[in-house]
Amino acid sequence: xxxxxxxxxxxxxxxxxxxxxxxxxxxxxxxxxxxxxxxxxxxxxxxxxxxxxxxxxxxxxxxxxxxxxxxxxxxxxxxxxxxxxxxxxxxxxxxxxxxxxxxxxxxxxxxxxxxxxxxxxxxxxxxxxxxxxxxxxxxxxxxxxxxxxxxxxxxxxxxxxxxxxxxxxxxxxxxxxxxxxxxxxxxxxxxxxxxxxxxxxxxxxxxxxxxxxxxxxxxxxxxxxxxxxxxxxxxxxxxxxxxxxxxxxxxxxxxxxxxxxxxxxxxxxxxxxxxxxxxxxxxxxxxxxxxxxxxxxxxxxxxxxxxxxxxxxxxxxxxxxxxxxxxxxxxxxxxxxxxxxxxxxxxxxxxxxxxxxxxxxxxxxxxxxxxxxxxxxxxxxxxxxxxxxxxxxxxxxxxxxxxxxxxx
Numbered sequence: 001x002x003x004x005x006x007x008x009x010x011x012x013x014x015x016x017x018x019x020x021x022x023x024x025x026x027x028x029x030x031x032x033x034x035x036x037x038x039x040x041x042x043x044x045x046x047x048x049x050x051x052x053x054x055x056x057x058x059x060x061x062x063x064x065x066x067x068x069x070x071x072x073x074x075x076x077x078x079x080x081x082x083x084x085x086x087x088x089x090x091x092x093x094x095x096x097x098x099x100x101x102x103x104x105x106x107x108x109x110x111x112x113x114x115x116x117x118x119x120x121x122x123x124x125x126x127x128x129x130x131x132x133x134x135x136x137x138x139x140x141x142x143x144x145x146x147x148x149x150x151x152x153x154x155x156x157x158x159x160x161x162x163x164x165x166x167x168x169x170x171x172x173x174x175x176x177x178x179x180x181x182x183x184x185x186x187x188x189x190x191x192x193x194x195x196x197x198x199x200x201x202x203x204x205x206x207x208x209x210x211x212x213x214x215x216x217x218x219x220x221x222x223x224x225x226x227x228x229x230x231x232x233x234x235x236x237x238x239x240x241x242x243x244x245x246x247x248x249x250x251x252x253x254x255x256x257x258x259x260x261x262x263x264x265x266x267x268x269x270x271x272x273x274x275x276x277x278x279x280x281x282x283x284x285x286x287x288x289x290x291x292x293x294x295x296x297x298x299x300x301x302x303x304x305x306x307x308x309x310x311x312x313x314x315x316x317x318x319x320x321x322x323x324x325x326x327x328x329x330x331x332x333x334x335x336x337x338x339x340x341x342x343x344x345x346x347x348x349x350x351x352x353x354x355x356x357x358x359x360x361x362x363x364x365x366x367x368x369x370x371x372x373x374x375x376x377x378x379x380x381x382x383x384x385x386x387x388x389x390x391x392x393x394x395x396x397x398x399x400x401x402x403x404x405x406x407x408x
Contacts, residue, residue, distance in 0.1 A: 002136060003326070005092040006067055006084060007046075007053030010106055013083040021075045023047035025123070031074055033128045038066045042134040044124040046099070048116050050106055057133055061206055064088065070137035072131035080161050090323055093137060095313045100138075100145035102155065103308060109154030114145050137322060144318040152307045153315075162188055162245075164296050165267050167289050169241060169342060173265045175199040178240040182206045183232060185213040186255055188269050193221055198242070207232045209246070233257050236264070241392070243267045245275035260284045269293075346371045 001352050009199055023031070028045045035043050035056065043056040043167045058064060064086065072080050081112060087095050100117045110254070121138045124130035129388065130138075147167045150156075169175060180190055180201050187207035196204060203227045208214035214226045227235055237257060238241055244266070246252055253266070253275045260282060268275040268289040359367065 001058050001059055001133065002088055003055070003092050003133075004058055004064060004067070004071065004088045005053060005055050005084065005095055006064075006071055006086040007051060008080065008083045008085070009051035009104070010087055011104075017078055017080070017083055018050070020078045021080070023052055027074065029127060031070065032124075032127055034070045034074070035067055036129075038063055038070075040067065042124075042131050043129045043403075044120050044134060046120045048113070049356060051099075053099075055092070055134070055138070061191075062178065070196075090319065093141075093319055093322060094315060097141045097144055097319060098312075100141040100344060101148045101311055101315065102145070104310055108304060108308070109149070109152075109153060109156070111149065114142065114149070118307060125158065133326065136325060140318065140322045146171065146289065146313055147318070148314055149312045152311060154304060154307045154311065156314055160191070160270060161290065161293050161297060162191040163241070164293050164300070165269050165288065166192060166199060168293065169243070169265060169267050170199050172288065173241060175241070177202040179203045179238065180205070180364060180365065181236055181239045181242045182227075182233065183242065183244040184208055184246040185217060186245065186247060186269070189243070190239045190242045191216070191218065191219075192245055192269060193268075194211075197221070205235050207235075209248075233355065234347065237261050239264065239282050241265045241267065242275075245269040246273060246274055253279070255279050255281075338379065342375045343372075345374055387392065 010018065013021070023045050023391065028047070031045060031054070032043050033377050039060070040058055041055050044055065046053045046055070047186070050237045051375050056067065059379070066085065071084065071342065087088065096117075100114055102113050117138065121130060121142075122133065125346070166175070170361060175196060176199060178201055180196055182193055182196070182204060185206065185207075189208075193206070194203065203225070204221070204223075205227055206214050206217065207227050207229045208268075211226070211228060218224050218226065232253075236253075236308050240262075241264065242253070244252060248270070249272065251274060252270075255276045255278045258279070263284045263286075266275050266279065266288065268287065271290060273289065275289070276285065277289070279285045290385060300402065346368075349371055352400060354364060
């Protein structure tokens with residue numbers, strides 16, 4: 001029995017392909033039923049906005065090709081030849097461990113994927129397509145991922161300049177409950193808005209050269225106040241913090257046009273600069289700009305690289321136990337058959353002796369116990385040896401030998 005993976009993800013397939021290869025619960029069940037017809041009874045589908053992947057156990061190499069064909073047939077409207085990827089054995093297990101830990105996510109180290117892996121396993125179990133092998137591999141991946149997240153906290157080292165800027169802003173002045181002005185309405189400004197609300201900003205006022213564009217943001221941010229761009233200096237005096245992220249080739253906040261009446265912090269996310277750096281000559285003004293943030297981004301990137309390398313080492317170590325367990329579990333059916341055969345021998349011997357000897361009830365119980373214990377003692381070492389066999393080839397050889405020897 002081998003572990004396999006097949007699917008597409010954001011790294012190898014564009015959004016147009018991912019959109020039409022998404023698994024609904026109905027499609028998942030249909031896929032399970034299709035692969036069951038080719039002899040695969042353990043299967044899990046992980047379907048998110050960034051990936052549509054299938055994890056399964058198979059016995060014969062031809063089943064890999066058959067699973068690929070079923071996947072393609074399921075989404076026949078998509079041309080998947082150039083996008084489908086697949087892995088087998090330890091490579092597939094390693095990939096699942098990295099998926100659960102968020103190391104293969106668009107946002108490195110994100111937490112959402114771990115819950116999605118759990119849900120995927122729960123669905124397979126509920127539908128009856130997950131047995132002890134799939135449960136073991138996925139649960140080990142989940143346990144390892146939790147360990148990595150607890151120990152290393154990769155997601156706490158962001159690389160988004162907008163997020164780092166808001167994070168820095170919060171450290172400098174505390175965003176919660178404050179009044180903020182956002183200048184600009186492009187992608188960077190919208191990201192900054194989202195993060196400000198995440199940090200529970202009190203009130204947000206926005207202005208943009210394109211008033212209609214700024215007004216349009218009220219559909220997403222309903223309590224947003226929009227003001228004309230020309231009134232930015234006027235409202236600025238009432239704010240605790242200002243975030244500027246425009247595409248203007250010129251400064252949008254000049255020192256000669258603004259004198260604060262209380263302490264205020266500026267976050268400049270624009271290139272070229274939006275905010276006059278000489279504003280900091282006023283002791284009531286604190287300026288955070290891209291020069292400061294890029295240093296943090298660089299530090300975070302280096303730290304992330306170190307943490308990712310450490311995560312992969314942890315995965316390699318944790319995988320050893322999983323792979324050993326899987327290898328040993330291949331002998332379980334042989335060992336179980338051997339134990340059943342020996343139990344039959346015990347019962348046959350007991351019945352024969354019971355007929356030949358005049359035994360009371362106590363003696364019968366003792367005889368049965370001695371016969372069973374003797375045979376179990378005889379089997380103990382051979383069973384341990386069977387469990388320790390380290391290669392599939394040797395396992396196949398010994399399985400055949402045991403079957404012939406004990407006629408099982």
